[in-house]
Amino acid sequence: MRTVWFVAVTIALVTCEGLAFAEQAVDPTAVKSEDGKYLDKEGNPTFKVASNGTIDWYTYSGYRRYHSECHVCHGPDGMGSTYAPALKDTLKTMSYGDFLEAVASGRKNVSTSQNNVMPAFGDNPNVACYMDDLYVYLRARANDAVGRQRPAKHEDKPPAAQQAEDSCMGKR
Amino acid sequence: MRKVLFATCLGAIAAFAAGAANANDELNKMSQNPKDWVMPAGDYANTRYSKLNQITAANVGKLQVAWTFSTGVLRGHEGGPLIVGNMMYVHAPFPNTVYALDLSNENKIAWKYEPKQDPNVIPVMCCDTVNRGVAYGDGKIFLHQADTTLVALDAKTGKVAWTVKNGDPAKGATGTSAPLVVKDKVLIGISGGEFGVQCHVTAYDLKTGKQVWRAFSEGPDDQIMVDPEKTTELGKPVGKDSSLKTWQGDQWKIGGGCTWGWMSYDPALNLVYYGSGNPSTWNPKQRPGDNKWSMTIFARNPDTGMAKWVYQMTPHDEWDYDGVNEMILSDQQVGGQARQLLTHFDRNGLGYTLDRATGELLVADKYDPKVNWTSGVDMNKSSPTYGRPKVLDQYSTDKQGEDHNNKGICPAALGSKDEQPAAYSPDTQLFYVPTNHVCMDYEPFKVSYTAGQPYVGATLSMYPPPGESHMGNFIAWDGKTGKIVWSNKELFSVWSGALATAGGVVFYGTLEGYLKAVDAKTGKELYKFKTPSGIIGNVTTYEQGGKQYIAVLSGVGGWAGIGLAAGLTEPTEGLGAVGGYKALSNYTALGGTLTVFALPQ
Numbered sequence: 015m016r017t018v019w020f021v022a023v024t025i026a027l028v029t030c031e032g033l034a035f036a037e038q039a040v041d042p043t044a045v046k047s048e049d050g051k052y053l054d055k056e057g058n059p060t061f062k063v064a065s066n067g068t069i070d071w072y073t074y075s076g077y078r079r080y081h082s083e084c085h086v087c088h089g090p091d092g093m094g095s096t097y098a099p100a101l102k103d104t105l106k107t108m109s110y111g112d113f114l115e116a117v118a119s120g121r122k123n124v125s126t127s128q129n130n131v132m133p134a135f136g137d138n139p140n141v142a143c144y145m146d147d148l149y150v151y152l153r154a155r156a157n158d159a160v161g162r163q164r165p166a167k168h169e170d171k172p173p174a175a176q177q178a179e180d181s182c183m184g185k186r
Numbered sequence: 187m188r189k190v191l192f193a194t195c196l197g198a199i200a201a202f203a204a205g206a207a208n209a210n211d212e213l214n215k216m217s218q219n220p221k222d223w224v225m226p227a228g229d230y231a232n233t234r235y236s237k238l239n240q241i242t243a244a245n246v247g248k249l250q251v252a253w254t255f256s257t258g259v260l261r262g263h264e265g266g267p268l269i270v271g272n273m274m275y276v277h278a279p280f281p282n283t284v285y286a287l288d289l290s291n292e293n294k295i296a297w298k299y300e301p302k303q304d305p306n307v308i309p310v311m312c313c314d315t316v317n318r319g320v321a322y323g324d325g326k327i328f329l330h331q332a333d334t335t336l337v338a339l340d341a342k343t344g345k346v347a348w349t350v351k352n353g354d355p356a357k358g359a360t361g362t363s364a365p366l367v368v369k370d371k372v373l374i375g376i377s378g379g380e381f382g383v384q385c386h387v388t389a390y391d392l393k394t395g396k397q398v399w400r401a402f403s404e405g406p407d408d409q410i411m412v413d414p415e416k417t418t419e420l421g422k423p424v425g426k427d428s429s430l431k432t433w434q435g436d437q438w439k440i441g442g443g444c445t446w447g448w449m450s451y452d453p454a455l456n457l458v459y460y461g462s463g464n465p466s467t468w469n470p471k472q473r474p475g476d477n478k479w480s481m482t483i484f485a486r487n488p489d490t491g492m493a494k495w496v497y498q499m500t501p502h503d504e505w506d507y508d509g510v511n512e513m514i515l516s517d518q519q520v521g522g523q524a525r526q527l528l529t530h531f532d533r534n535g536l537g538y539t540l541d542r543a544t545g546e547l548l549v550a551d552k553y554d555p556k557v558n559w560t561s562g563v564d565m566n567k568s569s570p571t572y573g574r575p576k577v578l579d580q581y582s583t584d585k586q587g588e589d590h591n592n593k594g595i596c597p598a599a600l601g602s603k604d605e606q607p608a609a610y611s612p613d614t615q616l617f618y619v620p621t622n623h624v625c626m627d628y629e630p631f632k633v634s635y636t637a638g639q640p641y642v643g644a645t646l647s648m649y650p651p652p653g654e655s656h657m658g659n660f661i662a663w664d665g666k667t668g669k670i671v672w673s674n675k676e677l678f679s680v681w682s683g684a685l686a687t688a689g690g691v692v693f694y695g696t697l698e699g700y701l702k703a704v705d706a707k708t709g710k711e712l713y714k715f716k717t718p719s720g721i722i723g724n725v726t727t728y729e730q731g732g733k734q735y736i737a738v739l740s741g742v743g744g745w746a747g748i749g750l751a752a753g754l755t756e757p758t759e760g761l762g763a764v765g766g767y768k769a770l771s772n773y774t775a776l777g778g779t780l781t782v783f784a785l786p787q
Contacts (some may be wrong), residue, residue: 070297081645086380090647097261097314100332104527122526124305127260129280133309138639164591164627164647183634 262743533601
């Protein structure tokens, strides 16, 4: 499981270097697709919503993984809770690199008035293997491209996603 | 002073009683003094009923705030204070501060305890950093900290008498529940059902903190402390390896069955009662079998830990319907016969009444008419599926399989009721039950286990039942017949423990922050007051200086604070749902406060 964490952090560092304006929202429009995964003009993963409402596989997968692993703190649909921020807002400004780093390494905000701690998920294959899925889902939420409902239609699972899942989760 | 006088009076009675005066005798007597509130549920039977009757249905409308106290903590405040003589003990969520307030001296802080805990335990707690309160016994206050440290504090000074570690937070075990003092032991459960913890109830020596016994919810017979021949389920011996046989391979080692609810005790039968939680993971496909003894009511001997009887309510859980809710003990007539009863309102939406001596199942009925996953429990004693709920295929997340979104299951994973304890009044012979009125979509999928990481394996969304916009009810329930007597709608889930009193008034709190008083017979609302934050704490009453007080902790959070702070998913359009459902955050904000009420001079 150590490898999972290592890979995630490496990606985080590489991507951070490549970003000039981490604080500014990057245009989320998908400009190209690689094996069913959509990328913005900077090459970061992004969502794709077709005119008939069909969303890409990764956004749909992110919806599912989010509501298994993240929603108990960050609330349904990225809306936040009484003790964790609303990621539909956080992702308006947070860069891809910072997102990966926060999920892999966790965060701590402990003071006299706050006790907010996010654990490191780098060791958890249920999260670490789906980093991009989570990112594009929350990016879609932040850009109001996906609403509070469960996404109704989605693209089929690309073979590349299945292969990546099998190798990352360890085929069971 | 009144405590000394009281003790003297009782001393005369106690002289006739056989046996040594142990902590249990003292506590049992103290719990019968309505002026005090010496255990989390008020008494061993978990009735949350008080004989105090100054505040009545006729005068409760005049109730006023007498005093307030801030805990200084923002997170969700479950549980309620203890009142022992002139002292009130108020607890808070993480960092688990405990205050002793001197009620005879302007409610001054007599002492304060605040443990140093590693904040890394915070995210391992599934649903906010709640704590359900402290226990009293043998001149000590017992607290189960978030990091699973069980600490004994001198009730007079707050000085630490002993500490013991009850679990490993690095593996996802945490402390949220209130201990129960029985005889010379303090009993405590553990949380971590979403992290694959093999959960247990443990008895520690009251004086030293030394572990006396530990009974797991699943595992080999010696670990779960059952006797294959003598321990029964529905009258029949459970047999050898009753738990192991119901799990695939070693899955029981990460099987959950957590024990974070309230415990009750019958001194005459010498049995403690509690329930176990969901089997881990939430994906039922990944753990074939009945997964015993998750979702089970246990009756154990507190001296030895051995189980006398068990009853699994939801074999092979497919919806996260933990069985941890309180067991309320009452003596009532059923079918013309005096029975020793145990009544339990399960997360699965069924209200159970059993004979608490034998574990015989008497009643199992839906206490929310919207419950739809089951058509009911098989009550035919000669049937091979006796005592099992009949699951409808349409709502079986196991039958429908992984990666299938099962829609419209009622209740939601929160259950028709969660930990918020109900009350029982012997005057009306009714149970007063705070309920959730929420349904869900549930989609299980494969997950892998990593120690100390969430082990969930399902995604779900929650919403009010189709066509309705209220998400809670406060109901009166007849446990003998399994019928709702009256039901009051509430906008949000009622996540506050109820209090019944001899004054004919029942109290509870709401998520918007109201403390409400209703008529015990009719449910008619008699009084409400909006406290500083949403209420997920339990209502308590006590008498001080000849005056009856009502106390409640407010401070929104907990599981209710997760979904509800964001507002659950809007009711699906086109089903005729009434609009107007608004997020809880439009009504209340964070902050822990104790509010104490009394009648005007």
